[in-house]
Amino acid sequence: MSATVLGAAGAEPQGGVIVFRDVTSQRELERLREDVFAMAWHDMHTPITVIRGHAALLLARVKHGRLDKKSFVNAAELIVKHSDRLADLLTALFDIRCLQAGMLKLSRWPTDLGLLAAELVEGLNATSRHKLVVDASDGVIGEWDERRIRQVLTNLLSNAAKYSSEGSTISVSVRADSDHATVSVRDEGIGMEADEIAQVFRRGYRANRALNVRGGGLGLYLAHGLVSAHGGRMWAESPGHDRGSTFSFALPIGTREGETGTA
Numbered sequence: 001m002s003a004t005v006l007g008a009a010g011a012e013p014q015g016g017v018i019v020f021r022d023v024t025s026q027r028e029l030e031r032l033r034e035d036v037f038a039m040a041w042h043d044m045h046t047p048i049t050v051i052r053g054h055a056a057l058l059l060a061r062v063k064h065g066r067l068d069k070k071s072f073v074n075a076a077e078l079i080v081k082h083s084d085r086l087a088d089l090l091t092a093l094f095d096i097r098c099l100q101a102g103m104l105k106l107s108r109w110p111t112d113l114g115l116l117a118a119e120l121v122e123g124l125n126a127t128s129r130h131k132l133v134v135d136a137s138d139g140v141i142g143e144w145d146e147r148r149i150r151q152v153l154t155n156l157l158s159n160a161a162k163y164s165s166e167g168s169t170i171s172v173s174v175r176a177d178s179d180h181a182t183v184s185v186r187d188e189g190i191g192m193e194a195d196e197i198a199q200v201f202r203r204g205y206r207a208n209r210a211l212n213v214r215g216g217g218l219g220l221y222l223a224h225g226l227v228s229a230h231g232g233r234m235w236a237e238s239p240g241h242d243r244g245s246t247f248s249f250a251l252p253i254g255t256r257e258g259e260t261g262t263a
Helices: 024-063 069-101 113-125 146-162 219-229
Strands: 002-006 015-019 109-112 131-136 141-144 169-176 180-186 233-237 246-252
Touching (some): 109 113, 109 146, 113 131, 113 146, 113 169, 141 146, 146 169, 146 180, 146 219, 219 233
Parallel strands (some): 131 169
Antiparallel strands (some): 002 015, 109 141, 180 246, 233 246
16 A cells, blocks of 8 residues: 655645555465475475485595496486486476466467377386376377476376375376367375365375375476366366375367467
């Protein structure tokens, strides 16, 4: 709020002007920034600690002439792994900030969802400790930002693997009707109750049974936002604890008339 008195110099005031400015959105962005970085600090601290520790170890061994190739390779691999993890986290923070500020750019072009899902699963199967299977209809094509949809599906697959036992099955299905394409990722993991499902896409939310698994509660929040930016929706289903979960998202096929491609 600001106020100004109206009147000529040396004369009696003739009135005044009071201006009220709505700062709700500005305060919300400030709270978002504080919340996101507070939640991310724990996840950022771990890779930074690992990177520094193994870099210091390598330095000490070089200085003292202890050139063990195997230990060098192991330390270097951990540094690369945790550097990538830190980069992914910083990218997620930037994307969340852009989403909330309405500045996220979508680069749309014809994307085959079935092919995208098959490529992701094929790449993960080489190192995954789960059985990943894909059931995709042919020709599920729409104008979407392929990189962003890949980001969404990667997040859902990563979550399914984190919250289910090694050796269990993770299923991906891709279906379409005349208006929408729907992708579902089903696991055989810890499952959720109704009250947890209601909060699962909230920023920073972690169910009690998930607190022992690494994560800051940002991935699903970001994935939900990316799907919404495409004009789609995301939801979760589960019959209960220890009975698995299914995360799905639906995207409109094609670009709506007048859409600019900016969230």
